[in-house]
Amino acid sequence: MRELERLAAERAREAVKYDKLGMKEDALTNYKEAIKLLLKLMKFVDDPVMKKVYEEKVKQYKERLEALLEKSVESSTSSSKSRERESYLIVDPPPIKWEDIIGLEEAKKAIRESIVYPSLRPEFFPLGWPRGILFFGPPGCGKTMLAAAAANEIDAVFMQVDASMIMSKWLGESEKNIAAIFEDARRYEREGRPVIILIDEVDSLTAYRENEVGGEARARNQLLKEMDGLQDKGRIPRIYVIAATNKPWILDDPFIRRFQKRIYIPLPDYEARLNMFKHYTKRLDLEDDVDFRELARMTEGYSGADIYNISMEAQLRVVSEFFEKGGRDRPRKIGMRDFYEIIKKTNPSIETDSLKKILEWARKFSSA
Ligand SMILES: Nc1ncnc2c1ncn2[C@@H]1O[C@H](COP(=O)(O)OP(=O)(O)OP(=O)(O)O)[C@@H](O)[C@H]1O
Ligand SMILES: [Mg+2]
8 A cells, every 4th residue: 555655646747757758648647647646545535635646646637637637837836835825714603602622721711811802802911822722632522622712713814734635745835835834824814814724634744654755754743843933023913823743752852842732622521521511412312210419420531522423423323323213204313322332332432551651641730
């Protein structure tokens, strides 16, 4: 599989090279070959991020292929802009409010202090504010939700970046992608809106990953440089960098130093799990025997995303049963037995080993 990826990348590089040189025939052959290999590769990968990257590449090469075939003489440089853009999304944040996030009171407070208040009244912060915030903790516990809620509260442009995507060899030089992100952020900020950059899976900038070609040091250094640059020239722009990771122990010292606020986003405790079950089953039709306290007790070690999935599974169960039985009247109510069976079948999505490592790191490096 790695061999396949290497071959595909090689074809793609050749294609682009010939394309730039105007050698159409050679470019065409190589694009076709690259597409073929990528499609094959897509059948093998499990990693959804890489799958998306391959898919995106196939689309891009196909478009280029068609353009070449149509003899359109569009210059190859015009595509470089879109290449930079595809590594992140600039979106309005998903419509998440603070109230939607269950538990995590300390994290919410830390974010209000380091993002919301400085953004509302920068003049009260002559000494500045933390440039970087690190969210670390097990997957599915609200990191993305928190960043989105903050963005909504201050009406920020929300740039969600996947670090492993940036590192992918398919997007060209990773440090240029990072530079482009900050360049865009500065432009948005000058135009009057604060910007929140959420870098997911930030550990992949420092760690060795199978899909890398060795640009990790340069990408990481570029990120650190950009973050240092946020503070100069008197005025501090309202650009907030939030980095998220499930593997904080991989991060190195210079990196950690830039993220002065390090916030642990833990698994939900009993109280939070109780409220999550109540929240996510609010619109479901439940039997009287459903005991939320028992559900919360049974799901120690499960993440918010796990609990959401369990609730969803319960819904799915009664609805498919309803259709299988002919689909008359309405689905039966969901009972405690359904939950017992579903929970028995679902394991918490975090392994105890990684959780231990995260906790150890939290003891040493937590700041909030
Ligand atoms: N604290 C929470 N309150 C309410 N729902 C939650 C909470 N944490 C997680 N969820 C549920 O889990 C889903 C995933 O949460 P989110 O995307 O914020 O996790 P994450 O920490 O960013 O995970 P990852 O590390 O995988 O990116 C949410 O869409 C929501 O349904
Ligand atoms: Mg997330």
